[in-house]
Structures are given as structure tokens and as C-alpha cells.
Amino acid sequence: MRRRRHTEEHENHERWLVSYADFITLLFAFFVVMYSISSINEGKYKVISQALLGVFNDPERSMKPIPIGDEQPLSVKPAEPLIKDSEQTDAGLAQTNVDPLKTISDDVRDAFGDLIKSDQMTVRGNELWVEIELNSSLLFGSGDAMPSDKAFTIIEKVGNILKPFANPVHVEGFTDNLPIRTAQYPTNWELSAARAASIVRLLAMEGVNPARMASVGYGEYQPVASNDTAEGRARNRRVVLVISRNLEVRRSLTGTGSANATPDAALRRAGTQSAPPAPAATTAK
Numbered sequence: 001m002r003r004r005r006h007t008e009e010h011e012n013h014e015r016w017l018v019s020y021a022d023f024i025t026l027l028f029a030f031f032v033v034m035y036s037i038s039s040i041n042e043g044k045y046k047v048i049s050q051a052l053l054g055v056f057n058d059p060e061r062s063m064k065p066i067p068i069g070d071e072q073p074l075s076v077k078p079a080e081p082l083i084k085d086s087e088q089t090d091a092g093l094a095q096t097n098v099d100p101l102k103t104i105s106d107d108v109r110d111a112f113g114d115l116i117k118s119d120q121m122t123v124r125g126n127e128l129w130v131e132i133e134l135n136s137s138l139l140f141g142s143g144d145a146m147p148s149d150k151a152f153t154i155i156e157k158v159g160n161i162l163k164p165f166a167n168p169v170h171v172e173g174f175t176d177n178l179p180i181r182t183a184q185y186p187t188n189w190e191l192s193a194a195r196a197a198s199i200v201r202l203l204a205m206e207g208v209n210p211a212r213m214a215s216v217g218y219g220e221y222q223p224v225a226s227n228d229t230a231e232g233r234a235r236n237r238r239v240v241l242v243i244s245r246n247l248e249v250r251r252s253l254t255g256t257g258s259a260n261a262t263p264d265a266a267l268r269r270a271g272t273q274s275a276p277p278a279p280a281a282t283t284a285k
Helices: 016-038 042-056 085-096 100-111 113-117 149-162 188-205 230-236 247-256 265-270
Strands: 121-125 129-135 169-174 213-217 238-244
Touching (some): 100 113, 100 149, 113 121, 169 188
Parallel strands (some): 169 213
Antiparallel strands (some): 129 238
16 A cells, blocks of 8 residues: 655744734723823713712611610710800891892802903893803813813802802703704703703702702703804803792793793792792711
């Protein structure tokens, strides 16, 4: 029988290129991830940080031991109030003599004089409500409802001004008439509503009571300038914080929008009621 000729297989000396290519690909992916982490948006970071703090800062729960036999629970003497009734009465009388709307208006003008002079913020009002109007470019990027870093700074100051008062607050969002068609914001309705809700969330993060706040989006349908020019469209892209005399005034304004509301007889009757009292401070148990 003829012997089969044994042929040696050719050795591939370039197999190392496959491993080298995999290494280069992984190295490139690593640098992409590192770059994305280093350029994280500070505004998004603050929102995520506040959400995580709310999760991990819940008060610890402790199990109470079950009493056995005739053991009697220890009696704790209630602490005496730090403020006497007479002092509370005097403080209440002093507070009623101060118009919260005027105080808020004056404080905002003092805190944001530069923005007001540059026409990026407008403060106006009457005996029933105060409006704080902000250009959307101060708070958001184009076509986005994620607050910018500057928005956090502005709303932090506004929140500190509003926090001591119990007046209702609602935030109105407006856009120009240029259509937007994205997966997140199919129309200007969604964009304006999302922007208003973002500002409400920031105010709540700064300590303003969420129970006294609301948000509403009017889209492109309440312009204050012509949409035929770039300047007019910029004016129409705005966010308005409306601080009302009481809840009835806020409800009336929310239905029509502050841009179309006037302090008529009906609103004046609603404004005769005082704002709800500020909730008493509670201590965590």
C-alpha cells in the first residue's frame, strides 16, 4: 500500500493581530466611558443626587420591645414650648401687617437686579398676585426640559424667598410656535408642561411646600409677542412663576393663564380671603 504523504499545516504567524485588535477596541471603549463621566452635566448630577438622598436618608426604623409581666412604660414629661402663647400672638399680629406679595416682589427685585436690567427677568403684579417671568434660555437648553446649571442657582434664590410664606404658587410654561417633533416631546404642549414641572421640582428641592404648588403648560397658544421675528419668539419662550393671594385666586388664574387674566371683580372677591397658614414644623421621629 502507498503511504499517505503527511503534509504539514502552515502556521499562521499573524494570529496575534486578532487579540491586539480586541485590546485596542476595549481600550477605546474605556476612554469613551471616562470622557462621558468627566463631562457629566452638573444639573443632571444634582437631580440624581437629591433623588438618592431622599432614598437613603429615610429615618431608621426600630422595633419596640414587647413588655413582659407587670413592667410599666417610663413616663416622659412633655417639653415646655419654647415660645409662649403671648409671643405667638404678637408674632401673628406682626405678620398680618406685612403684605406677603409685596415682600416677595421687593425681595425678588433686590436679588435679581442684574437680570431685570438685562430684560431676562420681569417682576410684575397687583393686589392679587405676583408674576416672576424668566426667559427659557436662562433655565433650559433648546428643545429640552432638563434644568441648566444656571437654573439651579436662580431657583435656589427664588425658593429661599418663597419658602417662608404660605401663598400658593403655580408655574406656567410657554413656547414659541415653531413645531417640535421628538420622541420625548411630540408637541409644544409636552415641552412647556415638562419645563414647568421641572421648575416646580426644583422649588420643592429648595424647601417650598409641594402642597402649595402646581404646574401647567400652555404650549404656543398664549404668546406675548409676534412669532414672526426671532426676537418675538424668544420672548414667547418663557416660564412664569405666579404667587397668588390665596388658593381661589390661583385656581382662577390657572384656568385662563396669567397673561390673559386681569384683577376683575370676581378675582377681587376671591382675593379677600387670606392665604392658608403655614404648616407647623414637625420633628422627625
